[in-house]
Amino acid sequence: MPYFQFILNILFPNRCLRCKNYTSQPLLCLPCFDTINTYHYFVCPICQKGINMSDLNFCHHPSLYIQALLACTDYNNNLVKDLIHKFKYEHFLSTTHIFKKIIHQSLDSYKNYFQTNNYLIVPVPLHWIKAKHRGFNQSIIIAKLISNFLNIPCNDHLLIRYKNNPAQAKISDPILRQQNVLSIFKINENFKSIIKNKNIILVDDVFTTGSTLNECAKILKQNGAKTIIAICLAR
Numbered sequence: 001m002p003y004f005q006f007i008l009n010i011l012f013p014n015r016c017l018r019c020k021n022y023t024s025q026p027l028l029c030l031p032c033f034d035t036i037n038t039y040h041y042f043v044c045p046i047c048q049k050g051i052n053m054s055d056l057n058f059c060h061h062p063s064l065y066i067q068a069l070l071a072c073t074d075y076n077n078n079l080v081k082d083l084i085h086k087f088k089y090e091h092f093l094s095t096t097h098i099f100k101k102i103i104h105q106s107l108d109s110y111k112n113y114f115q116t117n118n119y120l121i122v123p124v125p126l127h128w129i130k131a132k133h134r135g136f137n138q139s140i141i142i143a144k145l146i147s148n149f150l151n152i153p154c155n156d157h158l159l160i161r162y163k164n165n166p167a168q169a170k171i172s173d174p175i176l177r178q179q180n181v182l183s184i185f186k187i188n189e190n191f192k193s194i195i196k197n198k199n200i201i202l203v204d205d206v207f208t209t210g211s212t213l214n215e216c217a218k219i220l221k222q223n224g225a226k227t228i229i230a231i232c233l234a235r
Contacts, residue, residue, distance in 0.1 A: 018079055026097040028079075033098070036080055038105040042068040042229065045210045053113055056227055065217035066228055071207050071235030072106035080234055084205060088138050099233060100145050107149060107231070114150045117199055121147045121154040124204040124216055125185070127164040142233050143203040152201075158191045159216055174209045181215045187223050196224035207232040 013022045016029040023029035042051045044059040045066050051059060056067040073080050086092035087099075123143035131137050140156045147154035163184040171177050187195070200220055202213050207230070217228040 017083075027094060028098055032079070033101065036073055036077060036098075036102060038073055038102055039071060040106055040109060042070045045069040045207070045214075045230070053110075056229070063214075065214050065221050066202065066210065066230045068229040069207060069210070069232070069235075070106065070230070071232045072102050073234045075206055075234035084234060088134070088205065091135060093136075093141075096141060096145065099142065100149075102233070103142075103145050104149055107146065111150055114152050114201070119150075119152050119199045119201055120158075120194070121150075121152060121201045121203060122158050122216075122220070123154070123156050124202065124212055125156070125159045125161040127161045129164050138205045139203055142205055146201070146203060146231060155191060155194070157188050158195070159219070160186050160188050162186050168208065168212060174211070177209050177211045181212050185216055185219050187219060192223060195220060197226045198224075199227040200225050200229075202228060202230045204230070204232050205234070207235040 014024065014026060015021065016023045016025075016032050017027050018032040018035075019029060021029055025033070042053060043049060044051060044061070044064075045068075046061050046064055047059065049059050051068045053068065075081055075084070083095045083098055087095040121143050123137065123139035126134070126137045126139070137156070143154050143156065161184055165180050165184050168177055168180060171180055200217075202216055202220075204213055207213065210230075213230045213232075217225075217230075220228055
């Protein structure tokens with residue numbers, strides 16, 4: 001197989017998506033990948049204060065159910081935005097090679113913490129109609145990349161999106177975004193017993209206002225979850 005791949009690389013060399021130069025790396029050459037900043041710290045989703053993971057309750061907002069957020073990279077980077085767009089809307093799933101590198105760089109220092117603190121990864125669900133139309137749930141793919149790297153379990157059946165609400169990306173007003181996701185999630189009764197006193201990592205692709213993640217977290221808290229944090233690919 002390595003020999004076959006070697007021949008393929010000669011016949012069909014990779015070209016960097018950004019600079020268009022030939023590269024031995026998948027999708028992006030190293031100089032272009034290095035233009036993507038990765039972040040390594042959790043913050044309060046509202047006030048952006050840095051959060052020490054040993055004291056997740058020090059920054060409290062009454063309407064917030066997520067106790068900390070880590071966004072692995074910056075969505076304002078045009079390259080990141082283009083990669084995520086290709087991934088979600090053009091079925092360009094090979095971008096996961098890049099997302100995997102970003103996630104590894106961002107979360108490397110937390111591996112021991114998560115493995116020793118009884119965490120479960122839960123991706124934000126899509127409504128079945130949207131999932132069928134798109135062919136996949138991008139949050140599940142990202143969640144499994146995180147799960148494999150941190151070596152902690154992922155359950156992509158725990159939450160159900162039972163209302164097919166309009167896409168958040170089409171709504172700019174923060175208040176309308178909050179209203180758009182009210183009461184659209186429920187717990188899968190088959191997995192309800194595993195929530196109580198569980199630490200949970202909610203995973204989504206892009207964090208904008210956090211309305212969707214916070215609604216997921218609210219449902220989980222109401223059903224006995226202990227600590228809920230969020231990890232997103234970009235913000």
